[in-house]
Amino acid sequence: MTGIDTGDTAWILMATALVLLMTPALGLFYAGLVREKNTLNTFMMCLAAFAVAGVSWAAIGYSLAFDGDGALVGGLDHAFLAGVDFAPREGQTIPHLLFFAFQGTFCILTVALVGGAVVERMRFVPFLAFAALWSILVYPVLAHWVFGGGWLAARGTLDFAGGVPVEMGSGFSALAAALVVGARKDYGRQALIGHNAMFVLVGAGLLWFGWLGFNGGSGLGINQAGILAFVNTVLCPCATLVVWFLLDYLRGRQVTAVGAATAIIVGAVAITPAGGFISPGWALALGGVAALPCYFAIQWRPRTRVDETLDVLAAHGIAGLTGMLFIGVVASVSWNGVADGLIYGNADLLLDQALAVLVAPLYAFGATFLLLRGIALVTPLRGSETEEAQGMDIIHHGEEAYPTGEGALLFRTEPTRREEPASV
Numbered sequence: 001m002t003g004i005d006t007g008d009t010a011w012i013l014m015a016t017a018l019v020l021l022m023t024p025a026l027g028l029f030y031a032g033l034v035r036e037k038n039t040l041n042t043f044m045m046c047l048a049a050f051a052v053a054g055v056s057w058a059a060i061g062y063s064l065a066f067d068g069d070g071a072l073v074g075g076l077d078h079a080f081l082a083g084v085d086f087a088p089r090e091g092q093t094i095p096h097l098l099f100f101a102f103q104g105t106f107c108i109l110t111v112a113l114v115g116g117a118v119v120e121r122m123r124f125v126p127f128l129a130f131a132a133l134w135s136i137l138v139y140p141v142l143a144h145w146v147f148g149g150g151w152l153a154a155r156g157t158l159d160f161a162g163g164v165p166v167e168m169g170s171g172f173s174a175l176a177a178a179l180v181v182g183a184r185k186d187y188g189r190q191a192l193i194g195h196n197a198m199f200v201l202v203g204a205g206l207l208w209f210g211w212l213g214f215n216g217g218s219g220l221g222i223n224q225a226g227i228l229a230f231v232n233t234v235l236c237p238c239a240t241l242v243v244w245f246l247l248d249y250l251r252g253r254q255v256t257a258v259g260a261a262t263a264i265i266v267g268a269v270a271i272t273p274a275g276g277f278i279s280p281g282w283a284l285a286l287g288g289v290a291a292l293p294c295y296f297a298i299q300w301r302p303r304t305r306v307d308e309t310l311d312v313l314a315a316h317g318i319a320g321l322t323g324m325l326f327i328g329v330v331a332s333v334s335w336n337g338v339a340d341g342l343i344y345g346n347a348d349l350l351l352d353q354a355l356a357v358l359v360a361p362l363y364a365f366g367a368t369f370l371l372l373r374g375i376a377l378v379t380p381l382r383g384s385e386t387e388e389a390q391g392m393d394i395i396h397h398g399e400e401a402y403p404t405g406e407g408a409l410l411f412r413t414e415p416t417r418r419e420e421p422a423s424v
Contacts, residue, residue, distance in 0.1 A: 008221030015217025022210035029203025037391025117174035163273025171317015183307030204261035229275030237267030239287025328353035
């Protein structure tokens, strides 16, 4: 394999595996945040992203994102992996085939993230259709703008590992999905509380672990940018946790486990676009800064009519937006070798970053809104109130995560002794 660096290739193989782990980790994180009767369905929506987005990415999504040099979207020369082989892409030291797989894990994860906005009420089959279409019409376009030679990259916008397509793309798509699908039937009338905080904590820990490959691997080799991003991905969530602990304590004199898990996600998201462009000191500062808008957005959202179930907008959209703007202020050429930010005398970079945080959310929101409206013309996006009350697990999968619970008692046909559900 001429032109291939074996060390770089070994690291990106590992990074790809780490990012792939993040999707089931997200399923665990999400499953703990929903009610018992929707546990399996929530996890299955994440697994659905593996199947549907993975195939869509191989068929056409990758080509639209990384083929050609069009301003808005790529071409179709790499459709169905045509020309994707063991030779490196220009300027890279890893096989083209590996680059395709690494980028594909990002698309899969992003589709799963959007599902967090509509869990506990969206029907499974329409979600499969949405996942397939979104991974062709939305994610590749945003990825092309910043990573595939599109117009934002041409302007000089900096995004190290996915602030535009992954974080803002998922966050603002989640808002659109929540508005189209509508609120859960009990939203605003009773507390809809997650059932297992341990799932949430373990899921968050695994996500943080996987994020080391997500950000560290985005240097596409063992190099300065990748090492800087790796270290910053360790530091930034630590600072977010500290500030989140303080906010939780000041607000309720308690430091919550779900809040801590959310803080890990917010810190990791905020450093995603900035990881390879800012110093470790500024990464700590970003972690603290990002906690503020995200924390208060999560506290404010339940007071609205927008039932964006798992706060994807706050934890990903707003945190990613914060990280993108932070680059424009504190990026340092002495660390990244690319560009300085505002405090180092380059105001143009902040303008480029500001443009990205304006247009990317608009496209993600608008395209997702229209896409779901189109699917709704063909099939209902959600079931009846009775089905929602029974739970998505039984209705869509015929199984339950906790078969000794109330849902199982409703559907057993043989006489049986009533058992108390296991403590969670």
